[in-house]
Amino acid sequence: xxxxxxxxxxxxxxxxxxxxxxxxxxxxxxxxxxxxxxxxxxxxxxxxxxxxxxxxxxxxxxxxxxxxxxxxxxxxxxxxxxxxxxxxxxxxxxxxxxxxxxxxxxxxxxxxxxxxxxxxxxxxxxxxxxxxxxxxxxxxxxxxxxxxxxxxxxxxxxxxxxxxxxxxxxxxxxxxxxxxxxxxxxxxxxxxxxxxxxxxxxxxxxxxxxxxxxxxxxxxxxxxxxxxxxxxxxxxxxxxxxxxxxxxxxxxxxxxxxxxxxxxxxxxxxxxxxxxxxxxxxxxxxxxxxxxxxxxxxxxxxxxxxxxxxxxxxxxxxxxxxxxxxxxxxxxxxxxxxxxxxxxxxxxxxxxxxxxxxxxxxxxxxxxxxxxxxxxxxxxxxxxxxxxxxxxxxxxxxxxxxxxxxxxxxxxxxxxxxxxxxxxxxxxxxxxxxxxxxxxxxxxxxxxxxxxxxxxxxxxxxxxxxxxxxxxxxxxxxxxxxxxxxxxxxxxxxxxxxxxxxxxxxxxxxxxxxxxxxxxxxxxxxxxxxxxxxxxxxxxxxxxxxxxxxxxxxxxxxxxxxxxxxxxxxxxxxxxxxxxxxxxxxxxxxxxxxxxxxxxxxxxxxxxxxxxxxxxxxxxxxxxxxxxxxxxxxxxxxxxxxxxxxxxxxxxxxxxxxxxxxxxxxxxxxxxxxxxxxxxxxxxxxxxxxxxxxxxxxxxxxxxxxxxxxxxxxxxxxxxxxxxxxxxxxxxxxxxxxxxxxxxxxxxx
Ligand code: ACM
Ligand code: ZN
Numbered sequence: 151x152x153x154x155x156x157x158x159x160x161x162x163x164x165x166x167x168x169x170x171x172x173x174x175x176x177x178x179x180x181x182x183x184x185x186x187x188x189x190x191x192x193x194x195x196x197x198x199x200x201x202x203x204x205x206x207x208x209x210x211x212x213x214x215x216x217x218x219x220x221x222x223x224x225x226x227x228x229x230x231x232x233x234x235x236x237x238x239x240x241x242x243x244x245x246x247x248x249x250x251x252x253x254x255x256x257x258x259x260x261x262x263x264x265x266x267x268x269x270x271x272x273x274x275x276x277x278x279x280x281x282x283x284x285x286x287x288x289x290x291x292x293x294x295x296x297x298x299x300x301x302x303x304x305x306x307x308x309x310x311x312x313x314x315x316x317x318x319x320x321x322x323x324x325x326x327x328x329x330x331x332x333x334x335x336x337x338x339x340x341x342x343x344x345x346x347x348x349x350x351x352x353x354x355x356x357x358x359x360x361x362x363x364x365x366x367x368x369x370x371x372x373x374x375x376x377x378x379x380x381x382x383x384x385x386x387x388x389x390x391x392x393x394x395x396x397x398x399x400x401x402x403x404x405x406x407x408x409x410x411x412x413x414x415x416x417x418x419x420x421x422x423x424x425x426x427x428x429x430x431x432x433x434x435x436x437x438x439x440x441x442x443x444x445x446x447x448x449x450x451x452x453x454x455x456x457x458x459x460x461x462x463x464x465x466x467x468x469x470x471x472x473x474x475x476x477x478x479x480x481x482x483x484x485x486x487x488x489x490x491x492x493x494x495x496x497x498x499x500x501x502x503x504x505x506x507x508x509x510x511x512x513x514x515x516x517x518x519x520x521x522x523x524x525x526x527x528x529x530x531x532x533x534x535x536x537x538x539x540x541x542x543x544x545x546x547x548x549x550x551x552x553x554x555x556x557x558x559x560x561x562x563x564x565x566x567x568x569x570x571x572x573x574x575x576x577x578x579x580x581x582x583x584x585x586x587x588x589x590x591x592x593x594x595x596x597x598x599x600x601x602x603x604x605x606x607x608x609x610x611x612x613x614x615x616x617x618x619x620x621x622x623x624x625x626x627x628x629x630x631x632x633x634x635x636x637x638x639x640x641x642x643x644x645x646x647x648x649x650x651x652x653x654x655x656x657x658x659x660x661x662x663x664x665x666x667x668x669x670x671x672x673x674x675x676x677x678x679x680x681x682x683x684x685x686x687x688x689x690x691x692x693x694x695x696x697x698x699x700x701x702x703x704x705x706x707x708x709x710x711x712x713x714x715x716x717x718x719x720x721x722x723x724x725x726x727x728x729x730x731x732x733x734x735x736x737x738x739x740x741x742x743x744x745x746x747x748x749x750x751x752x753x754x755x756x757x758x759x760x761x762x763x764x765x766x767x768x769x770x771x772x773x774x775x776x777x778x779x780x781x782x783x784x785x786x787x788x789x790x791x792x793x794x795x796x797x798x799x800x801x802x803x804x805x806x807x808x809x810x811x812x813x814x815x816x817x818x819x820x821x822x823x824x825x826x827x828x829x830x831x832x833x834x835x836x837x838x839x840x841x842x843x844x845x846x847x848x849x850x851x852x853x854x855x856x857x858x859x860x861x862x863x864x865x866x867x868x869x870x871x872x873x874x875x876x877x878x879x880x881x882x883x884x885x886x887x888x889x890x891x892x893x894x895x896x897x898x899x
Contacts, residue, residue, distance in 0.1 A: 165276055166268045166652035167261050168631045169316055169638035170645075172285075177277035181240050183222065183266050185273070187214040190221035192246075200225040202252045206259040209387070210314070211662075212266070223247060223262075225255065234318070235283035238262060240275050253389045257282070257316050264314070268655040288554050288606025289637035290319035290393070291630060296326040296404075297354065298613035298622060299345075299371040302381050307619070307665050308626065309381075313388035314659065315634035320385055321393040321464065321608060324373075327403035327424040327432060331372045332394070332457075336449050337409065344404035345372040347423040353575055354614040356812030356848060356883045359431055360422030367423065378457050386459075393516070394458045397466030398447055399436040399500050403428060405446075412436055412443050414478035429885040433471035438493075438500045439480025448507050455511050462531060463508050467501055468518035498524020505530055516554075519545070533608065535562075539591070546603045554606040555591040561633060563611040563625045568670025568693075570777040572736045574624070576615040579776050583671050584693040586632035587649055592641065609633035620666040627660055627667035628653055647695055672734040674699055674725045677778070678742070678767040684749040684795060685718045686742070686768050690725050697727035697734060706737060720744045720768075742768045746798050746898040747868070754790035758782050762790055764894060771894035773850045775808055775815055785888040788818070788872040792896055794865070797827050801861035804854040805870065806895035807840075811847035811882060815890045818872035823857040825865035832869050835859055844879050854897065868898065 165174055187207060191200035200216065203225050207214035214223075221244065228248040231237070236258035237248040245262065249255040261282065265275040291312055293305065309320060324331045330344030346367035350357035360367065373381070385392050404423045406413045413421065414437040421434055436443045455463065472493035475481040485496050497520075505515040505528050516531040522545035532553040534542025542553040555561070558578075565581040566573050586609070592601050609630055616622045631653055635644075650671075660667045677689040690699045690712045700708035702724045703717075712725070720743050727735035747766045754762035759782040764771075771779030781790075803823060808815050817840045824832035836858045857870070872891055878884040 164648070165265055165278055165280070166655045167264045168649065168652050168656055169635040170643060170649070170652070171261060171280045171282035172640050173281040175279045177279075179242060179277045180274035181242060181245065181277060183245070183262075183273045183275060185213055187212060187223060188217035188221045189214055189223045189225060190217050190219070192224050192226035196225050196227040199227045199249060199252065199255050202255045203247060203259055206256050207263070210259065210263045212263065232283050234316075236261075238280040238282070240278050242277060256313075256389050260314055260316055264656060264659075267659055268652075270658075284316065284638045285640055286604070286606045286637045288319050288608070289317045289634065290321050290554070290606060290608035291317055291626065291633070292321040292323060292556070292608055292610040293622065294323040294326075294611060294613040295331050296323055296329045296613075298616035298618070299329060299331060300619040300622065301371070302373055302377045304619035305381060306384055307623070307663060309385050309388055309390050310663055311627070311630065311660065311665060312390055315631060316638055317630070317634055318390055319393055319606070319608070320390050321395060321610075323395045323397075325395070325397045325404060326401045327428050328426075329370050329372075329423055330404040330408065332378060332454070333372060333374045334450050334453050335375070336453065337446070339408035340405060341372040342408070344408040344423060346370040347425045350425040352426070352849075352883075353812060354426050357424075357426030358883050359424055359426075359428060360420075362420055363422070365422070369425070370423070375453070375457055382458055391460050392458055393460050393462055393464055394454050395464035395466055396447070396450060396454060398504065399438060399443070399467075399497065400432070400470035401466060401468065402436050403431065403434065406434060406436070409446070412440070412446055414439070414474040414481060416474055416477045416479075426883055429883055430880075433473040435470055435474065437478060437480055438475060438496050439478060439482070439484040444503055447504050451504070451508065452511075455513060460513070462514045462516050464516040464533075465501060465504055465508070465521070465530075466518060467497070467521035468535075469520065470497055472497075494523050495525075497521075498526065500524075501530070502527045531605070535610070543593070543600070546600055550599065550603060552603050552605045554608055555604060556608040556610045560585055560589045561607070561609050563609050563629055564614065566776070567625070567629055567668055569673045569675040569738070570774050571738070571772050572673050573670065574615065574621070575774070576625070581629070582693050583629050583632050584646065586629055587635060587646060588644065589636050590641065591636070607633065607637040623666040624668050627665060628657065628671070631656065650694055650696060669734070672697055672727050673736050674727060674738045676723070676725070676738060676740055676769075678740070678769050679763055680749045680751065680766045681716060682749070682751040682793075682795070685716045686749045687714065687716050688723060689714055690738075692727045692735065694727070697729050699725060700728050701725040706739070708733075717742060718744075718749070740769055743770075744768055746794055746800055747792050747896045750795055751793040752790055753793070754781065754788075756783070756786065757788075757790070758784040758786070758890075765790065765896050766792060769895075770806060771808065771852070771892075773808070773810070773852065775810065775813060775890070775892050779894050780808055780892040781894070783872075783874070783891045785890075786874055788874075788891045788893065789870070791829075791867055791869045792898070793829070793867055794898065797864055797866045798898075799862055799864050800898050801859060801863065802897070802899040803857040803859050803868065804897045805857060805872070805893055806897070807853050807855050808850075808892040808894065809842060809847045809853055810850035811844050811878060811884065812850065813890075814878060814884050814887045815892050816844055816847050816875045816878075817842035817853065817855070818891055819875045821855060821857055821870060821872045823859065824869045824871075825863065826867040826869070827865055829867045832867070835863065844875065844882060852894070868896070870896070
């Protein structure tokens, strides 16, 4: 679709800038910014800052030059403002910018450029006074360039847009099980071996490990030190600091593949760079009893700190499986000699030792929130990712130390950003644009000290399901705009419709910068729920309040504005969204089937995901287990009872079952069906062993498993009990993992 930006002009009395500035007073009228912008310093002391403003304008694609008299922008150095603070006033005759630093001036220009871009044709900006400063000191994006290696030039695009959004930190996840991405001169094998993995066509979780050293490893890449220095400089020119992350002691298979002697001696298995999750091999981690491991990390970090001037260096520290440490003589000896209680304290010792080295170089260590389990001796800034960031919050309550919020369930950009039927495959549930925008990190019971210790917010992109830079951009944008708004804009200043209006004006900038982005915010999420009386209630929602949901039951010409409705017959529901007479969302098509169970009540006390009512809603699931159509039971027997409303006669029962060993979803071992007329006395009628082994549970598919009943069976209640087949067997990609049972529909005919 052609977006003519000139049509998207600012509503009267408003400006459209993301993140929303702290204070905005809009006057009447507009000022037209000329195509060639003349910039002058207010006085002698302001000349340097004026020069910076010209450079920033040029960098963002504006034409600007210095002038001695008149001028469209007057720049004034105001040392009383904060480091990232600025003032911007637009008057009928011109624009004034005040800042104390180059960063403040840079941010003033980002604001101004967004205002110009909201009306690219006329270049008018509203008369206004803006006084702006960030809520949080660390405003970040994490890119996992391990799971998906992208060239340095592609990282620049993320930096360009991060800068436009006044984000100041790009956290690069550089090392993991799946690759080592940074040239280290002292350890050349890290990139000769560790940057490359076997090619496996499966989705990330289902990829089997490399079998031996002879298998070719064509997939990967790395950044040379020169390339990375150039990237660091590029980012710094845009007031973005690159935070390097070097993972330890786990998530280190790429380093161990390169230098196997760094793992605990008890490991006698071949370790390659993992193409996927790694299965049990993920428990092969760096030995904490071997001094060579500490030397290795100190050498690596010495080179890292020469490349990255970042005041903070991330040491990872997450998800360290202690199986080998518990069996390793050297690790056990270290526990004894250091007087440690257990292997958790051993990780504390490990992180403390590397932290001390980082501190000796005048830098501060960071780590994922698991580093708090070992009670760090010295300051370490923690990324709160588990739960609501609770582990990091508790740590700060205990120690007063600083932390950064990046809770998985809100700010992990790997998760689906909209109705899953339209999204490319990824993990877990949904983190929609609106979920991120409405996120408030500070809890009601936080003390002011605790609030001050939360120094930042980060959107984190894990890239397990990405193959290209475009895939990564799709997951990051537009959600990074919401991250920026939460991190910058004062608490309590949220206005979702206004944010969306500003976002619409910023999206052409993504197009101009050649950045891919999602349109998921326009799609319809359906929820179909049985009413218990044989009818199904239909709910169709779009997260944009300005999008009108339209539907039709006849054909794809969407004729009705949505209001909740009930449906009692089979058919296809078509739905999408419109705005200003134009279709914006993708076309949702829901084929609805009716059988004797459809629209009927389901009782399932211990369904793990709370979606048991989807079993009788008439709608089949997609192959994504998290699309909200699958009732799931984790690591337990699935048991549920369906009430047909009255005694019915039937001769066929089947159970829609998802099968996908890659994500630990297997067919049940056995399924029992019992029936009852009164809901109390149940009579077993059949037991089925589907006989679908774990090995046969790949690739993903949906199977309707038949539960034999005699023709003319009479019953009102059907009780189904499906036993869990246990953990994924050895030799498979997810070996040893507990499994799920997922059913989308019970079909009774
Ligand atoms: C993490 O997601 N393991 C930090
Ligand atoms: Zn060991």
